[in-house]
Amino acid sequence: MKKILLAGQVPQDCIEMLENKFELFKLYEAANRDAFLLEHGDKIDGVTGGRIDAELISQLPNLKVIANYGVGYDNVDVGAASTRGIRVSNTPNRLNAAVAELTVGLMVSLAREIPSNHAYVKSGRWASEGQTPLTAQLAGARVGILGLGRIGKAIAVRLTAFDMEVSYHGRTHQKDQPYHYFDDLTDMAKNVDWLVVIAPGGEGTHKIITREVLQALGANGSFVNIARGNMVDQDALIDLLSNGGLRGAALDVFDGEPEVPEALRMLDNVILSPHKGSATRQTRAQMSSQVVENLVAYFEKGELLDPVI
Ligand code: NDP
Numbered sequence: 001m002k003k004i005l006l007a008g009q010v011p012q013d014c015i016e017m018l019e020n021k022f023e024l025f026k027l028y029e030a031a032n033r034d035a036f037l038l039e040h041g042d043k044i045d046g047v048t049g050g051r052i053d054a055e056l057i058s059q060l061p062n063l064k065v066i067a068n069y070g071v072g073y074d075n076v077d078v079g080a081a082s083t084r085g086i087r088v089s090n091t092p093n094r095l096n097a098a099v100a101e102l103t104v105g106l107m108v109s110l111a112r113e114i115p116s117n118h119a120y121v122k123s124g125r126w127a128s129e130g131q132t133p134l135t136a137q138l139a140g141a142r143v144g145i146l147g148l149g150r151i152g153k154a155i156a157v158r159l160t161a162f163d164m165e166v167s168y169h170g171r172t173h174q175k176d177q178p179y180h181y182f183d184d185l186t187d188m189a190k191n192v193d194w195l196v197v198i199a200p201g202g203e204g205t206h207k208i209i210t211r212e213v214l215q216a217l218g219a220n221g222s223f224v225n226i227a228r229g230n231m232v233d234q235d236a237l238i239d240l241l242s243n244g245g246l247r248g249a250a251l252d253v254f255d256g257e258p259e260v261p262e263a264l265r266m267l268d269n270v271i272l273s274p275h276k277g278s279a280t281r282q283t284r285a286q287m288s289s290q291v292v293e294n295l296v297a298y299f300e301k302g303e304l305l306d307p308v309i
Helices: 012-020 031-045 055-056 078-081 096-112 115-122 126-131 148-163 183-189 209-216 234-242 281-301
Strands: 001-007 022-025 047-049 066-067 087-089 142-146 165-169 180-182 196-197 223-224 248-251 271-272
Touching: 001 031, 012 022, 012 281, 022 031, 047 281, 055 078, 066 281, 078 087, 078 248, 087 281, 096 115, 096 148, 096 196, 096 223, 096 248, 096 271, 096 281, 115 126, 142 148, 142 183, 148 165, 165 183, 180 183, 183 209, 209 223, 209 234, 234 248
Parallel strands: 001 022, 001 047, 047 066, 066 087, 142 165, 142 196, 165 180, 196 223, 223 248, 248 271
Antiparallel strands: none
16 A cells, blocks of 8 residues: 655545545654654655655655645645656646635625625614715726636636726736736736736745835735735735725735734735635535545556646
């Protein structure tokens, strides 16, 4: 039986499916991580869950495959894996709808101020104090998407149905797409009312949302991050949100999460979500199967279904 290391926790249904096929080693339950790896490291064939960095990879001398639980694999040192000829898979596509749905939900919540209006009615203030102020709408507004990939396209389709004017920025002009392409991110930010970030994290996009990009979005602009927190200059974001430099922000991810700066939490013009993009029961069950399917395909046929490398 092949031996799989769980470097971090994965959902219980994934563990149960894995247990039917493999022998599991739970690193996150070990009292002493190094001692656990010294004892079991050389037996491990595959790994999933949590952070899989160069140090961990070096402690697994017979590792052959990393099946990442998630489409974003910035938690995996792909370079270190590649040097050793270790294959890496991820979980693309099955989560597109869930992430796109939350993106739209956060945008509607921010524009129509749903959370504060909900609290207003709940508190009984409507009857005593009257109506709340008018809000904004998505229809007719311009949205720029950073990263028109699998999820970006699912977002674009939904926002088009909301009668928004969609454009995008990425490294490539995708000529088969019906949306306007900007080859410059700051230029796109200048020309939209909403900026949605859904490109991968990692070195290529670290702090790609600079103060300059946010200033280009401007005082009437709203910022949405559903990708990775470290893609944004978070201090500049907080500064601009606090001082009228941006209208608002809807954020599912944060630099340094789960810590969220108090200055950000205290703002009224933000909608905050604890990294819930793919976190629906249906999608997480699909992702659990996808991890297992990739490991089984690798060990039975020598092929990954969703290869990163
Ligand atoms: P894809 O690889 O399908 O799409 C990524 C897009 O980003 C591509 O269009 C690519 O276009 C663009 N891109 C990549 N690098 C750059 C760059 N340096 N500058 C500008 N654009 C770039 O990925 P998915 O749509 O499947 O997923 C996107 C990301 O969403 C994941 O990597 C993950 O981090 C995040 N995510 C967040 C979730 C959450 O819970 N909040 C859940 C799931 C995913 P081009 O190559 O033309 O540049």
